[in-house]
Amino acid sequence: MSYEAVLRRRLAEQLAAGGHLRTRPWRDAVEAVSRHELLRGGFFDRIDGKGPTAWVPVMSHDPLWLERCYEDESLVTQVAGTIVPGDLRGEIMRAPTSSSTMPSLVVRMLEDLGVEDGQHVLEIGTGTGYSTALLCHRLGDGLVTTVEVDDGVSARAGAALGTCGLFPRRVVGDGLAGHMAHAPYDRVIATCGVVTLPYSWIEQTRPGGSVLATVGGWMYSSELARLTVHQDGTASGRFLGGGVSFMLARPQAPPPLGVLPDLSRGNERRTAIGADAVDGWDERFVAQLAAPRAQHVRLDRDGRTEHVLLDVEAGSWAVLWEDGSDGWAVRQGGPDRLWDDVEEHVSRWRADGSPPLERFEITVTPDRQSIAWPRRAE
Template sequence: MRGLLHTVSHFLGHEVAAEWRMAAEAAPRHRFLPNRIWLSGDNDRLTSCDREHEPDRWFAAAYADKPVVTQINDGEEQDGPDGLPSSSASAPSIVFRMLELLDLSPGMRVLEIGTGTGFNAALLAHRLGDANVTTIEIDPAMVELARSNLKANGYAPTVVHGDGSLGRSIKAPYDRVVATCSVKRIPYAWINQTQSGGTVLVPWESPWICGGLLRLTIDDDGTGTGRYIPESAFMLMRTQRLDLRLFRDVALEEHVPTESTTMLNPWAVADSAFETQFALGHRLGDLWYAWHQNPDVENVATRLWVATTDGGSWAAVDWDGTEEAQQYAVWQHGPRQVWNEVEAAHQWWLDNDRPGPDRFGLSVTPEGHIAWLDHPANGWPLQ
């Protein structure tokens, strides 16, 4: 654990605070991992690792500064190379960065969304006491695992099986609400259940890109306002998952798209620099993209698909694989011309001196989300 804390200190840029160091030593990470975990291998394919059969590999993963997948396929299927991660233990560096950002003091009450294996809840309980920590987990198997892990290590925070997007009103208001899963929209229950002056800390993702910690301060009028810390990647909250799988779910045989051209290179907006995509995500709101290789289509090496999250409008932009390309074929269908929206968002980004995540913020009210640049006065509704 000491070696891992040294690595975490390097990530933070300073020593781990004494209170969190003591918590980590009292609740070692390996005690909160299941005997079977999944690790990323070649091409990000998951490979299982069993503690009984590969103890050295298992313990190395437990004390590496990397996330560890603790469940795949929502627990319904536990084998196969195509398993989809559904629960994980976050990289320790992110765990302790988020604990630090919460700025906790003795006596504060915390609501955690996403219990997982219980490790983060144990750290919070060690710092604040069991009575001041409530944690919610939607997966029943993970709830039982967390409760078992916490009890075995001498902790007894309130562990609730339920939908974390609803919060937990019984012990509200909380001083802090922290999510260990990412969200595309902040459930207003989290804002409403946090006292004035309190903090909501949540990993953010847009349909366009995943990444960014959002720290909101709750005002007297019930508005949460804050800025981003651009470093995180978490699993999306299950109740906000998108069921569409471009392109087959949006481009139907009966669609008759319009054809045009664009001077905007599709690579300039999709799979471009994180800063670019982060900005576009806040301008485009409900748009997302996927690449599709087209080896059987003449003069098309790659096709970029862009669509609304409801699948009602879509666009496809063709790239022929050459560096000399100056124009790209565009196909669009639906009530919205979504590629035109992408072009406008990219131009806005250029016109505003290519802003990065540190210039963006978000305000959350009962009516919705307002994204803004530099100051809340420079805002627009986030779709």
């Protein structure tokens, strides 16, 4: 057995021991697919310091590169929308825009997808092609369609998959539109996050089929949702829990904050719920339901820490601070009262017993997406 095969088997054993890899077909796929072939172009290592996060390339000639390819970690493969490891010597301080997701999450999602032999799968977000390769091994190339918005990312994945002898139907385009030409699909799986689940994914899925995607908001709390498509063209389901997070699909990423509004003007009051209410994952998810287009930033100003919620497109904002009497104050401006909505939503969720996110239900129709938790009986 080659050293690479030993690494593949060791990874499969680790994923199985962690409860992520649960069935034989997917274990066979993990033991067969060479993740390192999909990372030949290298990846970026994160360098933390006092300033902004920096990234440094790790190339295939690095003595630890091969072993790192089979660790259960996400590996950033592109930053700033265009820069790959081979483009750079030294550090870069820009945001990641593509990565190879940690294998434990990849196989957990594939297991949760509930795919069966002979089913046709649409994958949104090809990335490096690792999950694509696992799908091809499990189902066969002809039953896998994968869509990637970035033509460079798609081309690199296609070349790497070809090296592995895998040739899925590969499409360059907006994954939020799906790929109608080869619909309907039995399963749709997204390896990017969304704020609003596109209805195109629903209408391109057979009745009885499933859509698996990570749904969240611009406060960056998200959960994996599995929906079943119904005969009437709607879909519904629940969240699966576990705090799953992906980079947001580029068309649904938040806009730049730009110049902050004058936070000294607006209506001020005390608030029963402070900014610490959005520290927890579940609480922040609930807050996003009330303000899905709001971003949260912290400012150190006038000797205190202020928490700012800002909806750039609507022009609404709220700033919160501890008022020195074991409470919080809020000042709000713009056409909407962001914190009033958040406060009402979080208070109602708490009054209903703070149900966990896996009890929330999500419904998608041609017109809207709705997310609700079980209400406590009066």
